[in-house]
Amino acid sequence: MILKNKYFHISVFLVLVQQLTLGASTFFLAKAGAEIAEGNTLNSIYLLTYFFVFALVSYIASSLTAINTTIFTNCLWKKYILMIFDQVKNKQNINLKKNKQNTTAWLIGEAPQTLREVAGYMIGTISVYLSVITFLTVFYFTIGAELTALISASLLLSIIFVSILRRKIEDYASSSQTTRLMVNTFIPSFWDAQLNVSAKSKLLTKSKIEFENLISNNFRMVERYTILEQFLATLPIIISVIILISAINNMKITPELSGMLLALLPRTLQFFGSVHSISIANSKFIYLRSKYKRLLEYVGELYNLNLKGAINNNKILIQRLNDNKMFSVDELLDIVLNDTNTHKGRILIEGENGAGKSALLHLIKEFCTNSILMTPDTKFSYEYYEGSTGQNQQKEIETVIQSDHDLFLMDEWDSNLDKNAQTRYDKLLDELSSRALVLEVRH
Template sequence: MIKIVFNLLNKKFIFTMFALITIQQILVAMGTACLSLSGQNLNKPTHFVLFITGFLILSILPHFVTIFLRKTEMQGYFQAYYSFIELRLLKFAGSAKIWPNHQQKEKYQTAIGPEAENYLTAIAFSIFDIFLFLLTIALNILAISLVVDSRFILAFAVSAIVSYWVFSRLSSSIDQLIEREQENKMRFLSYLLKSWDNVFLKNSQINQKYISKLEGHFEQTYELIGKANFQTELLVLILTIASCLPVFVLIIYLTVTHLQDASYLAGLMVTIPKQISILSNYRSVFQQVTNLNTFTTRFRSYWESSHLTESDLSGRIKPEKIRLNGQAFDSVEQLIKDLDTTKKGRILITGNNGAGKSTLLVHLNAFLPESFYLPSSPSLEIGDQLGSESTGERILKHLEFVANNPTPVLLLDEWDANLDNTNKELINERIDQLARQSLVLEVRHRS
């Protein structure tokens, strides 16, 4: 999953981020070194002022880098999301062969929505934050070890090893819990997409049934979110304690053994807040690793749900239950061959519910070289601003688009649904005009 995210990120963006973070943390580490040296030079006013001035300047400079870092960061994350959309959506433009069923469609639309962008951004953010914290730890430990005492390298190394051991022991159970949480969350969000008709229409039995099931999905997800986050924070607390002990023991030991060396103690004491900050960065590293696992698990579900393959549309079509202008036809393949020789006119597709009439239109759209599919209640990008028009006005706008961009085959799916008689007659006349130049195949809501 991490590899997939890196492939979505622009390579120039990745290089720029790592470069800016490195520059920023080098400045921070130089500030740590100046702070240590100022403590060791309390008895030398000139040197003390020089080092403390350097520390103050170096405390400000990283914030200038942050300005460019944040700008680059947010643009890069959004660009990665667009790459995700290109890969999972836009590259399939015109691929009617992958038209999903309704359940797949709802899950797919959820998968490519804003939640995917949030988790993709969170994964990338965690990766760069882990690099930032590790670089901060390494450079600041190096600065303290060179200026104060080299044994701090060993103490921080022991802290890292103990922390990693604790993390590797406890993190797998949390990952499993997060996976269950995400599965339930996806079910909740998919069910939420069915809310419009089930909530806003005044059908009390349906309303209550829908709300009851939605509450059930919510309660399951709510409980798992609580468990996952509690265990995650408990792990972070344990890691914090484990990482602090070796360094705190060394600080106490060095303090006791250098009680007579005021200069050494001054240099050591001024670095204690920085050392605590380094240890908190250990906590931050493991917290971000935990977050990375969480976000990766959640993004994986969106990545997998956004994967569409070619559908066997013909398997959903029952030719024996469908009529074309009242006549039976042998097979979909033969129909496609016959349509190649039919240049104009209207063909009415009729049949029982579930016979696959609408699927037949989608299938024809996939295999006929030049065809235009107009779904029921269309809102295609036709150049005109589609706003508060009635269904009839919307269909007429789409038909005008087709008239201005002639196509050999026009496929109309239940264009007469939810239309009054006046609009039906008006649109029917317009279709008659189009049928003088093109072949029109139509599924009528009421034949």
């Protein structure tokens, strides 16, 4: 999903241009400093001109990278949403209200945030590694191999420490995702408590405490990871600074070398920032890899309902309304799945709560491709409609009835409707049953 994306390839190319031109500008800056120290002012002006030109190209490439990375992230989010829905398509054993709520919270909360982090991390890490490589290359050709080797060795510490603390980083990644999802899914309940409960109610107090506990747990995980991340990032810089100070005080300084050192000083500070970023990137690789892996495996975490096991044959009554003929669950399944000649009429499914009426409709939906299932929680109309619960229900019924299907599975279609509306839509379903089969669950 990432490595084959064309916007990723464009970003990598732009980052390469950015860092190569930045390295070239650093090289010309060092050479200009050496020329100034030697008293060759005219040559230094030419070299400084090259420095500014390459620096300008580098900053333009940086801006283009930022724009392209935004496009890259948006493309990833869209493809991820389509991928998830392609994986869950017509899997009625996971077509549950809780899964719908969790997936909604996941796709608009955790997923885009993780994808932004992963996209930014990949482009940023490539950039910062190229920055360090180009700087060390310039350092090697201007200051010398010994000092360059010592600074390079300090970077290995970050990799070593990250390897040691790998398990801890993975735990923080998983915990931060889980606790954030819990906060996201709790928001609707918190909304209801804040708007529908008395200010003095114990229920409101309990809701506030639960929300504070959930969000505090999430903050705690993120803060612990940040502390660990910054420890791993700062240690190599401390060692690099000690090496530089010690080397400068013990090496023989010529006018040419002093000129280059002074010219490279701003870039050296930028290099320390890159070292800091690399150290963070090394620890973040494990952190984001764990989060991204969970993104790809999300559908497997959804609750699976055993549809056949949820159906209690003895507690479900099935009646064809056209002639009042009664059917067993097995007979109904045989009619729907095998007897195409009877795909007209209305069949009523009744039973007590928990008998498996809704599970039966879901089971039928899984095997019948040209069918549509309407439940009290389904919403086929994409436009926002500011009406009562009953009015919204009517809008959904009309959308369903107007669709082109052979089998209509109506789960409690009359909920929230007044008597007049029930009568009206009952007649419309009668008309619909003349060209299609309507299975309906009603209490």
